[in-house]
Amino acid sequence: MSYLSQPTHLEALRLRIISQIAEILENQTHTQRYAIGLSELNHNMHQEIVSKLVAAMATMATDDSAAMIAMIAMIPTISQVIDTCSRLDQSLDLLFRQRSQQWASSDQHIQNLMIEFNQTLLELSSVLIEKDLLERQSRVLERIILSHEHISQWKEFVQEILADFYAIFPFNFFYIAFAEANGLSLYLYYLGQCSDEVRAQARGLLSQQMLQSIGLPADSALDIEEFNIHCGAEIKTKTDLNIRMISVPVPDHSPNLAGLLGVAYAAENNLSAQEASVIRAILAVMVMVVGSSKVLSRTLLELEYYAVHDPLTGLHNRRQFNDILHYEIGRSERHKHEFSVLMLDLDDFKDINDSYGHPTGDTALCAIADALLEHTRNGDLCARIGGDEFAIILTETGPEGARVVAENVSRALREMAITSSQGNRFHLTVSIGVTSYPVDGQTIDTLLEGVDAAMYKAKDMGKDSVCTFDATETRVSIRETRDNAENLREALKEGRIVPYYQSIVNCQSGELFAFETLARLKSPTGETTSAAMFIETIDKYGLARELDLAMINNSFAAKRACMDANRPEANAKIFINLSVQEIQGRGILGYAEELCQKLELPPESIVFELLERDAIGDMTNMRRFLTNLRRKGFAFALDDFGTGYNSFHYLRELRFEYVKIDGAFVRNILTSKVDYALVHNLSRLCQDIDILTVAEFVENQEIWEALKNMGINYAQGYHIGMPLPEMKQTLKSR
Numbered sequence: 001m002s003y004l005s006q007p008t009h010l011e012a013l014r015l016r017i018i019s020q021i022a023e024i025l026e027n028q029t030h031t032q033r034y035a036i037g038l039s040e041l042n043h044n045m046h047q048e049i050v051s052k053l054v055a056a057m058a059t060m061a062t063d064d065s066a067a068m069i070a071m072i073a074m075i076p077t078i079s080q081v082i083d084t085c086s087r088l089d090q091s092l093d094l095l096f097r098q099r100s101q102q103w104a105s106s107d108q109h110i111q112n113l114m115i116e117f118n119q120t121l122l123e124l125s126s127v128l129i130e131k132d133l134l135e136r137q138s139r140v141l142e143r144i145i146l147s148h149e150h151i152s153q154w155k156e157f158v159q160e161i162l163a164d165f166y167a168i169f170p171f172n173f174f175y176i177a178f179a180e181a182n183g184l185s186l187y188l189y190y191l192g193q194c195s196d197e198v199r200a201q202a203r204g205l206l207s208q209q210m211l212q213s214i215g216l217p218a219d220s221a222l223d224i225e226e227f228n229i230h231c232g233a234e235i236k237t238k239t240d241l242n243i244r245m246i247s248v249p250v251p252d253h254s255p256n257l258a259g260l261l262g263v264a265y266a267a268e269n270n271l272s273a274q275e276a277s278v279i280r281a282i283l284a285v286m287v288m289v290v291g292s293s294k295v296l297s298r299t300l301l302e303l304e305y306y307a308v309h310d311p312l313t314g315l316h317n318r319r320q321f322n323d324i325l326h327y328e329i330g331r332s333e334r335h336k337h338e339f340s341v342l343m344l345d346l347d348d349f350k351d352i353n354d355s356y357g358h359p360t361g362d363t364a365l366c367a368i369a370d371a372l373l374e375h376t377r378n379g380d381l382c383a384r385i386g387g388d389e390f391a392i393i394l395t396e397t398g399p400e401g402a403r404v405v406a407e408n409v410s411r412a413l414r415e416m417a418i419t420s421s422q423g424n425r426f427h428l429t430v431s432i433g434v435t436s437y438p439v440d441g442q443t444i445d446t447l448l449e450g451v452d453a454a455m456y457k458a459k460d461m462g463k464d465s466v467c468t469f470d471a472t473e474t475r476v477s478i479r480e481t482r483d484n485a486e487n488l489r490e491a492l493k494e495g496r497i498v499p500y501y502q503s504i505v506n507c508q509s510g511e512l513f514a515f516e517t518l519a520r521l522k523s524p525t526g527e528t529t530s531a532a533m534f535i536e537t538i539d540k541y542g543l544a545r546e547l548d549l550a551m552i553n554n555s556f557a558a559k560r561a562c563m564d565a566n567r568p569e570a571n572a573k574i575f576i577n578l579s580v581q582e583i584q585g586r587g588i589l590g591y592a593e594e595l596c597q598k599l600e601l602p603p604e605s606i607v608f609e610l611l612e613r614d615a616i617g618d619m620t621n622m623r624r625f626l627t628n629l630r631r632k633g634f635a636f637a638l639d640d641f642g643t644g645y646n647s648f649h650y651l652r653e654l655r656f657e658y659v660k661i662d663g664a665f666v667r668n669i670l671t672s673k674v675d676y677a678l679v680h681n682l683s684r685l686c687q688d689i690d691i692l693t694v695a696e697f698v699e700n701q702e703i704w705e706a707l708k709n710m711g712i713n714y715a716q717g718y719h720i721g722m723p724l725p726e727m728k729q730t731l732k733s734r
Contacts, residue, residue: 021114028110032100043093050082154290155187159229161289166191166231173202176290177210184216186224193234199226310384312362313369321383321391325444328393332437340402340436342392343451344372344409347429347463349388356420364418364428371416375409391451399436399468406432406466414464429464431455440469485541488521488534492546496522499554503721503729504575504694507704507712512729514573514607516716517555519547520723544579545588551576552592558727560599569727575607575637589625593632603633607658611639622654637694641682651689659686663697663717669706676706683710 162174174189186207190199203224211220308320316324325341332339346368353361365388372382372390381393392409394402410432417425433455441447450469458467491497499517506513519531538547555574562570578588596603608629629636637658651659661679668675679695686693695707698717707715721729 017117018114021110021117025110025114036100039093050085054082155225155227158187158286158290159189159227161286162189162191163229163231165285166229170231173206174286175206175210177213184211184220184222186210186222188224188226190226190228191231193228193230313366313384315369315372315390316381316383318383318385321381321385321393322444324381324393325447328395329437329442329444329447332396333442337396338398338436338438340394340397340399340405340434341447341451342394342402342406342409343433343435343455344390344392344430345432345455345459346388347431347459349428352426352428356422356424356426360418360420363420367416367418368413368428368430371412372409375405375412397436399434399439402434402436403466403468406434410464410466431458431463432466433458433469434466435469484534484537485543488537488543489541489546491521492543492550495550496524497547497550498522498725499551499558500723500725501555501558501727502716502723504573504714504716505720507695507707507715512569512572513714514575515555515569515727516575516609517551517577518723519551519577520725539579548577548579548588549591552588552595556592556595556599556601559601559605562727563601567727569729572727572729573605573607573635575609577609577639580610589628589632589634592634604635607635607637609637609639609660619653626654626656651685651691656691658692658694658714660694660696661712663695666695666703666707666717667697667699670702679707679712680710683712687711 158174158176170191172191172194174191176187178185188203188206190202194202203226207222207224208218211218211222308316308323310317328339331337349361349364352364365384368390369382369384372392376382376392376394379395381395383391383393385391392405394405397405410430413428413430415427417427419425433451433453435441435447435451435454437447440450454467454469458465461467488497497519500520501515502518503512504514504516505511519535521529521531521534523529538544555576559570559574592606593603595601596606626636635657637660638654638656639660640662641659659682661682665675665679669679670676683693692713694714694716695712696716698704698707698715698719700719703717704715704719
């Protein structure tokens, strides 16, 4: 394994510098030895001179001749020479000792310098190797892009990456092991050609070691996949293949996913530090790629599943239902087949959640899903398309067969007992609508509108029933209703829903008393439509508040204009209809009060009307609303009085300033004794409890005269005045 080596120029530099430093050290050693030799020679010569001088002095001390006397006279001088030589020897000894210490220190310094330089060059060489490695790794990493294709085909993606990494480090094997819920999966990649013998040996050794690493028994079943990557190399056959392994665990990104991966190589030598670094780098990248790809692949599969399935029940969802319905229309059209659609809505399912809790409700929904699957064929489609709403597509099934299936499903759900978490047993019923292709519709919209209408018809019939759609029945298109709502929304924004004013007069004197504001829709071409044609759509789609605000703004402004012009109509009150939502505390009274202050209108001139059926829906809020209304100075009128079964009970519980008697009674008082008696007695009752009465639908003089005789306070109708776009008194002569 010598693929990675130190850079040649650094190695040559290291050897050259170390050789030169060693030569310097050797020359210094030679110089030191030469100096020591000279020092020893000088010391010996001094000793020899001193010895001869001492011997001569001893000879002269025993000789009596005159010459000897002269020599004796030189003894002090000789002694000085001897002393000088001794001191010179001592100085030389001291000098050479110091010089020897300096040489020793220099030797140690040079040796340390040589060691440090050698280590620095080795480290620099290693850094350059790692830099080169990182650059090559970066080039490989730039090609790693986690796309949808790579994630879904991650095993092939791994092969591409391994081929790139092989150019950095020529390893022989790469392996991946995943211990999943279904067992252990082992993926082996051979980087080069190898014999069956090598494959078998590598497979056995790697399998054994991986089972041990993951902590599974040695006899565990393995699902092995093998891949060969053609890198131009060959893994040679050996009697005893020495395979070395380095493994790392796969991070636990997801439940039920554990594993490891690593590289293996067949070699005789141990790895160098650089080669081990390369392998660790490879594994770091491959852990990221393999682990992320595996988890993302699983996540994509889950997302694909839940894209078309309901996560609670496991049935198909609305999206898949619509797609299959579209497909089934095309298929049935091509093959001239029939098919049917069932729409199921649980009866009073909200009570289950309120009584036993949402977990029990979820349990019930899952049980219903199981029942639907049990009573349909494999080719049919069951879907949950809403909270408690289900749908079924019955392929190649006509109306009669669809009704049989619907009855069976209804009966099965009715007989199915569900137990709550508290141990309570309860039953559910379902309302089912049935529609068939092509007899009831040939498009998705017509089929769904039809089955929806049939399902609501089943609800209206008392629930727990099955109803088929009759294409000949007159029905209002859901799309048309929705379009009408959008048109009304646009008309409100553009100010094309405006008030018309109908006179209310004193029944006894015929004098103008008030105007009732009646909403009218103006089309862009100028046609006018009465509120009766659109008020239900207004209420259904939550546009009532916008309508109330429009009526208040326009009628208040009209009254202010009358006051500014000093017209006689300025003294008339204004009766304004309110929607039922306004008694829930939406602040309409506060808005009206502020507008009265801004326009300087007396609140006493404003009377708000509410239909009897709306007013009695919430007695607590109604009392609060009336208290707030009177505190602000406004008056209240109960409209369409007499249509409810408990009308007189409300007169006892609530206090009104005005009661508007429903026109259905008023218009027949001349021909119906019952209606005459009801209106007459109601007039007397209201007089007794100080409530003023307003009779609607006064269509002729005779009715008006009869109302006078009954004591009715005020009247309105076409005989008195038609609704007009402005506050204008149009009283007929009486």
